[in-house]
Amino acid sequence: xxxxxxIIVVLIAIVLVWYAxxxxxNAQWQSDVYRRANVTDVPFTQxxxxxxxxxxxxxxxxxxxxGELYNSTVLVAPNKPRSLLFHAWVTFSAxxxxxxxxxxxxxxxxxxxxxxxxxxxxxxxxxxxxxxIPILALAPLIVVIGFNIFxxxxxxxxxxxxxxxxxxxxxxxxxFPVAVGMVKGLxxxxxxxLDLMHTYNASANQTFWxxxxxxxxxxxxxxxxxxxxxxxxxxxVGEMPTGAVAGLGARLLAGSYYSQTTQIWAxxxxxxxxxxxxxxxVGVVEKLVNRSMGARPA
Amino acid sequence: xxxxxxxxxPAGTTTQDAVISARHLGLTFKTNDGDVVAxxxxxxxxxxxxFVSFIGPSGCxxxxxxxxxxxxxxxxxxxxxxxGMTPEQARQSRAxxxxxxxxxxxxxxxxxxxxxxxxxxMGHSKSEQDARIKRTMDLVNLSGFxxxxxxxxxxxxxxxxxxxxALSFDADLLLMDEPFGALDEIVRDHLNSELLKLWxxxxxxxxxxxxxxxxxxxxxxxIVVMSPRPGRVTDVIESNLPSERPLDIRETPEFLEIxxxxxxxxxxxxxxxxxxx
Numbered sequence: 001x002x003x004x005x006x007i008i009v010v011l012i013a014i015v016l017v018w019y020a021x022x023x024x025x026n027a028q029w030q031s032d033v034y035r036r037a038n039v040t041d042v043p044f045t046q047x048x049x050x051x052x053x054x055x056x057x058x059x060x061x062x063x064x065x066x067g068e069l070y071n072s073t074v075l076v077a078p079n080k081p082r083s084l085l086f087h088a089w090v091t092f093s094a095x096x097x098x099x100x101x102x103x104x105x106x107x108x109x110x111x112x113x114x115x116x117x118x119x120x121x122x123x124x125x126x127x128x129x130x131x132x133i134p135i136l137a138l139a140p141l142i143v144v145i146g147f148n149i150f151x152x153x154x155x156x157x158x159x160x161x162x163x164x165x166x167x168x169x170x171x172x173x174x175x176f177p178v179a180v181g182m183v184k185g186l187x188x189x190x191x192x193x194l195d196l197m198h199t200y201n202a203s204a205n206q207t208f209w210x211x212x213x214x215x216x217x218x219x220x221x222x223x224x225x226x227x228x229x230x231x232x233x234x235x236x237v238g239e240m241p242t243g244a245v246a247g248l249g250a251r252l253l254a255g256s257y258y259s260q261t262t263q264i265w266a267x268x269x270x271x272x273x274x275x276x277x278x279x280x281x282v283g284v285v286e287k288l289v290n291r292s293m294g295a296r297p298a
Numbered sequence: 299x300x301x302x303x304x305x306x307x308p309a310g311t312t313t314q315d316a317v318i319s320a321r322h323l324g325l326t327f328k329t330n331d332g333d334v335v336a337x338x339x340x341x342x343x344x345x346x347x348x349f350v351s352f353i354g355p356s357g358c359x360x361x362x363x364x365x366x367x368x369x370x371x372x373x374x375x376x377x378x379x380x381x382g383m384t385p386e387q388a389r390q391s392r393a394x395x396x397x398x399x400x401x402x403x404x405x406x407x408x409x410x411x412x413x414x415x416x417x418x419x420m421g422h423s424k425s426e427q428d429a430r431i432k433r434t435m436d437l438v439n440l441s442g443f444x445x446x447x448x449x450x451x452x453x454x455x456x457x458x459x460x461x462x463x464a465l466s467f468d469a470d471l472l473l474m475d476e477p478f479g480a481l482d483e484i485v486r487d488h489l490n491s492e493l494l495k496l497w498x499x500x501x502x503x504x505x506x507x508x509x510x511x512x513x514x515x516x517x518x519x520x521i522v523v524m525s526p527r528p529g530r531v532t533d534v535i536e537s538n539l540p541s542e543r544p545l546d547i548r549e550t551p552e553f554l555e556i557x558x559x560x561x562x563x564x565x566x567x568x569x570x571x572x573x574x575x
Contacts, residue, residue: 190402192398192399192400192402193402193404195370195396195398196396196398196402197419198369198370198389199368199369199370199389199394199395199396200392200415200416200419200420201389201390201392201419202419206419210404210415210418210419211404214404214406215406217406293406294405294406294407294408294447294449295405295406296447296449
């Protein structure tokens with residue numbers, strides 16, 4: 001109860017602010033509607049109710065958004081383009097593929113950097129520089145050019161090509177936290193732990209698998225949590241510039257073309273729910289791994 | 299110092315009993331602030347089965363000397379042989395077990411897995427590993443704690459586990475760098491008498507770094523007194539205490555006499571550099 005209470009208080013505050021803001025932001029349209037219909041002297045309760053239930057409100061209210069979420073998930077078959085689950089799945093598959101690619105790339109770079117001073121000096125500045133380029137500038141390039149190369153030169157069918165293009169953007173965003181975290185993690189063993197391996201005349205391979213890798217695992221999971229959220233952002237951004245018809249990003253874009261604000265908000269909520277589920281999933285794996293590695297219970 | 303040392307070590311040669319032999323050994327660290335002489339002209343022979351303590355103030359090079367034996371540091375002059383080999387060859391043939399100041403147990407491994415670590419690296423079979431784990435855990439009185447993780451054990455027990463790990467692959471030489479320095483005196487006394495029993499049971503050659511005079515005298519057959527700036531050996535004392543040593547031997551006149559000589563050696567080394575009172 002002690003842990004739930006503060007969350008509920010904040011939630012109530014958010015809902016209050018939300019509904020109050022909806023009155024203000026939708027008021028203009030509502031008064032126009034009344035004027036055209038020659039309705040006057042509307043009581044405030046009626047006015048408030050009307051602003052909360054408009055067809056295309058500037059700010060849709062919570063019950064409208066969750067209603068839309070409900071309508072487009074439970075009431076629609078999940079294989080129909082009307083279903084948010086369909087779009088969420090499209091986005092998730094690109095996210096997952098990109099996350100796996102980015103994590104492997106990040107781990108691989110970290111291993112190179114930790115074991116080779118030349119790699120450390122030459123790669124690290126480029127890794128940092130890669131993240132200074134706005135992804136919004138890069139995404140159309142990767143999606144359009146990548147898609148053309150995949151379908152044209154490589155002869156990959158359009159659906160996998162689109163998936164891979166988006167996954168590359170996800171990987172581009174997620175490899176960075178993993179690489180940086182793993183460099184720190186692989187370097188985390190203390191001097192005497194490394195000396196110990198030296199006294200056993202252990203090979204570099206043995207030192208890596210028996211010392212550096214397990215020592216880096218806590219750092220890995222911290223990075224993966226950041227990386228998986230970044231992957232989702234990458235996948236959504238990758239769905240925007242292509243005129244894609246599927247995915248949460250496409251849904252957001254379509255909503256804004258047709259002023260379907262409720263649909264935009266429903267897609268936004270779906271994206272954040274998906275992000276939360278992904279981070280929780282990584283967290284669950286982390287807990288299981290920690291337990292098997294004898295971590296002291298927190 | 300003693301007759302035996304002189305007889306067995308005519309200058310420049312080593313007998314077949316010599317496990318460690320240092321001749322004019324020197325080590326200079328190059329730092330940004332200039333050279334630091336950690337060891338200077340160290341001559342020492344350690345024979346098979348001896349328990350040798352290295353005692354001296356901080357900076358006297360006792361730990362550096364131990365690390366040089368272990369091939370964790372490279373000497374810059376002189377020669378050093380371990381079983382007639384260079385330190386590197388000795389390390390490659392897994393000639394010694396090393397116990398560090400801290401237990402340095404890997405926190406993600408249980409105690410038995412920590413002890414298995416060198417055995418895995420050296421390629422022992424699973425059944426061989428199990429037998430050795432059981433034997434060394436019995437030896438350090440840790441039976442029953444096989445499945446515990448390091449954080450579940452006290453500091454003294456962790457250090458015992460690290461000794462078991464150093465013993466598990468049966469090297470004849472045990473190098474110990476202030477292994478009980480971080481423990482309280484009661485635990486330390488206990489572990490010291492355990493260590494003597496273990497030494498008697500295993501017949502190993504032990505090099506033991508300490509800065510406690512009673513600990514050095516209680517444990518050793520030979521005490522090497524070192525002094526700093528530059529690190530060098532100022533005295534080598536052969537102990538004539540009986541091999542059976544109950545803890546209260548520390549109140550006997552023989553014990554106190556050796557302790558006094560160690561203290562004199564330390565003081566002589568200190569007055570040398572003048573800036574100490």
